[in-house]
Amino acid sequence: MSQRALFLDRDGVVNEEVGYLHRAEEVRFVPGIFSLCRTAIALGYRLIVVTNQAGIARGFYTEADFEILMDWMRRALHVEGITLDAVYHCPFHPEHGIGHYRREHEDRKPGTGMLRRGAREFNLSLADSIMIGDRCSDIAAANAAGLRQAFLITGTEASACTGTYLKIETLAEAERWLLSQG
Numbered sequence: 001m002s003q004r005a006l007f008l009d010r011d012g013v014v015n016e017e018v019g020y021l022h023r024a025e026e027v028r029f030v031p032g033i034f035s036l037c038r039t040a041i042a043l044g045y046r047l048i049v050v051t052n053q054a055g056i057a058r059g060f061y062t063e064a065d066f067e068i069l070m071d072w073m074r075r076a077l078h079v080e081g082i083t084l085d086a087v088y089h090c091p092f093h094p095e096h097g098i099g100h101y102r103r104e105h106e107d108r109k110p111g112t113g114m115l116r117r118g119a120r121e122f123n124l125s126l127a128d129s130i131m132i133g134d135r136c137s138d139i140a141a142a143n144a145a146g147l148r149q150a151f152l153i154t155g156t157e158a159s160a161c162t163g164t165y166l167k168i169e170t171l172a173e174a175e176r177w178l179l180s181q182g
Contacts, residue, residue, distance in 0.1 A: 002123055002124060002125035002128070003044070003045075003046055003122060003123060003124050003125065004044065004045055004046070004124060004125055004128035004129045004130070004148075005045055005046040005047070005048050005085070005118055005119075005122065005124050005129045005130070006036075006037075006040040006045040006046070006047055006048070006129070006130050006131075006132070006178075007048050007049075007050050007114075007115060007118065007129060007130065007131040007132070007142070007147070008047065008048070008049050008050070008131075008132050008133075009049075009050060009051060009109075009131075009132065009133040009134060009135065009138050010049050010050075010051035010087075011051065011134075012030070012133075012134035012135070012153060012156055013030060013033070013132050013133060013134055013153060013171075014029065014030060014033055014049060014073070015027050015028060015029055015030060015033075015073070016028040016029070016030055017134070017156070020054075020055035020058075020060045020061065021055075021069070022055060022060065022061035022065045022066065022069055023069065024069060024072040024073075027069075027072075027073060027076070029076070030171060031170070031171070032170055032171030032172045032175065033171055034077075034080040034081075034082060035171075035172070035175060036132075036171045036172075036174060036175045036178075037077070037080075037082040038080070038081055038082060039175050039178055039179060040175075040178060041082065041083075043178055043179075043182070045129075045130070045178075046085040046086075046118070046122050046124065047082070047083070047084050047085050048084070048085055048086045048087070048088065048118045048122075049070075049084055049086070049087040049088065050088050050089075050109065050114040050115060050118070050131075050141075051087070051088070051089045051090070052089075052090050052108055052109050052137070053066055053089045053090060053091050054093045054096060054097075056089075056091035056101060057091055057092055057093035057096060057097035057098065057101035057102065058093065058096050058097065058098065058101075059098045059101075063091055066089060066091075070087050074087075085122060086118060086121065086122070088107065088114040088117055088118065089107075089114075090105055090107035090108040090109070090111075090113070090114065092104070092105040092107070092108055093108070094108075109133075109135075109137040109138055109140070109141040110136075110137040110138075110140030110141045110144065111141060111144075112141050112144050112145040114141075115129075115131075115141060115142070115145040115147070116145065119145075126145050126146050126147055127146055127147070127148055128148055129147050129148060130147060130148060130149045130150075130151070130174075130178070131147050131149075131150045131151070132150075132151045132153065132168075132171070132174055133150070133151070133152060133153070134152065134153040134155070134156040134157075135156060135157060136152075136157055136161035136162070136163075138150070138152070139152055139161045139162075139163045139164075139165045140161070140162070140163055142163075142165070143163040143164055143165075149165075149166065149177070150163070150164065150165040150166070151165060151166050151167075151168050151173075151174045151177075152165045152166070152167050152168070153168055153169070153170075153171075154167050154168065154169050155169075
């Protein structure tokens, strides 16, 4: 039987955007993320983080640095009663990548690689799954993968994104939507 997921972009959705985050002391969780995640889990959603990590591509930090930070974040979330089912990241950038990191990749949003990987690994119905992001690339990936609903947190993009999505100012709005859908 297929399951559904709440896909979350990391920077700007799970944690506040600080620009190439790679140290635990810089992490500030976005208000409402703990409640949103607990509600999603209670409603039967898998929690999957899908994040472009151009900082790795640019050489600002390593994949090992990313993994250390994500281990720390997973522990911090666990204290709040939240377990992430998966964290997928794309370390590639087609223009600003260094060495083998300079290339296009299906995982780099707006590509759908990370969403489809989650669907395969967890037997997910993408048509029943949700995405919350703060960039047009998040919306484009969600739409291209056929997700049920995409949410765009306002304030990051200078102009409107193309595609189908609901604009939200807070994660509490997405949480209320999830509760209304059952």
